[in-house]
Amino acid sequence: VYLSGGLFMGNVQRLRSGIRTGFTISALLSGFLIVGCGPNWTVVRQDPHSMLSRVRTVEVEPIQVDQPRIGDISEQSWLAKKTPEQRGSWAADKAAMDEWFYKGLSEGLKDKGISLARGEIRTSAPRLRAVVSRIEPGFYAGIASSPSEIDVRLQIVEGNAVSHEITYQSNGRGFSTGERVRDGASQAGYLAAEYLDSQIKTK
Numbered sequence: 001v002y003l004s005g006g007l008f009m010g011n012v013q014r015l016r017s018g019i020r021t022g023f024t025i026s027a028l029l030s031g032f033l034i035v036g037c038g039p040n041w042t043v044v045r046q047d048p049h050s051m052l053s054r055v056r057t058v059e060v061e062p063i064q065v066d067q068p069r070i071g072d073i074s075e076q077s078w079l080a081k082k083t084p085e086q087r088g089s090w091a092a093d094k095a096a097m098d099e100w101f102y103k104g105l106s107e108g109l110k111d112k113g114i115s116l117a118r119g120e121i122r123t124s125a126p127r128l129r130a131v132v133s134r135i136e137p138g139f140y141a142g143i144a145s146s147p148s149e150i151d152v153r154l155q156i157v158e159g160n161a162v163s164h165e166i167t168y169q170s171n172g173r174g175f176s177t178g179e180r181v182r183d184g185a186s187q188a189g190y191l192a193a194e195y196l197d198s199q200i201k202t203k
Contacts, residue, residue: 039198040191041154041168050163052156053201057125060105060118063098063185068151069134093178097185101130104186108193114200127157130192135184137177148172148180152188154195166195 070078079087105128106116117125136149149169156164168191172184 041166041195044153044165044167045162046165047158047161047163050156051158052126052164052199055126055200056113057115057117058156058196059125059127060102060116061127061129062118063101064129064131065094065097065135068132071134071136089178093181096178096182097132100182100185101189101192104189104191105193106189107186108190109196112193112197112200114196126163128192128196129155129157130188131155132188135181138172138180140175140180145173148177148184150181150184150188152191154192164195164199 067075069075079090082090102116102118109116131153132150133153134149134151138146138148149171151169152167154164154166154168155162168188170184170187170191172180172182172187174180174183
C-alpha cells in the first residue's frame with residue numbers, strides 16, 4: 001500500500017498523539033488510585049513525641065540520588081555499558097529529579113495549609129529528606145512498555161534525630177528514560193505530600 005508523504009506523516013502524528021493521550025489518562029488514573037487506596041508506604045519509624053503534627057512549615061532538603069542501584073545491579077556496572085553521551089544524559093536525568101520531586105510535593109500539598117521552605121533557609125521546622133536507593137528506568141518500545149520504579153526512603157528530621165521514616169515506591173511513564181524518571185520523581189513527591197498531610201493536623 002502506498003501512502004503519500006503528507007498522508008503518512010499525518011497518520012504518524014495522529015498515532016503519537018493517541019499514545020500521548022494514553023499516557024495522560026494512565027497518569028490520571030494512577031493519581032485516582034493513590035487517593036482512593038490505603039497508605040502507599042511502609043512505616044519504619046514514628047516517634048510518639050514528634051512535634052510534626054503541630055507544625056505548619058517543613059524544610060525540604062535536596063533529594064539524595066547518590067549511586068542508587070539500577071534495577072538489580074549497581075549504578076557503576078550499569079553505566080559501564082553506556083556510551084559517554086548516555087552517561088551524560090543519565091547525569092542530567094538524576095539532577096532533574098530534585099526539581100520534579102519538589103513539584104510533586106508542592107502540588108500534593110496545595111491548599112493543605114502546609115508551607116515548604118528550601119534552599120539556604122534554616123529554621124526550627126522539621127526537615128524532609130528523601131533518599132533514592134533504587135531506580136528501574138523502565139522502557140518504551142511501541143506497544144510494549146514498562147514504567148520506571150523509584151524506591152524512596154523518606155525521613156522527617158527534628159533537631160538531629162529522625163522522628164518519622166517510611167519507604168515506598170513510585171512509578172513514572174513516558175517515551176524516554178528521562179521522561180519516566182522525572183515523572184517517577186514527581187509521583188514520589190506527591191506520595192511524600194500524602195504522608196505529610198496524614199501526619200500534620202491543619203484542620
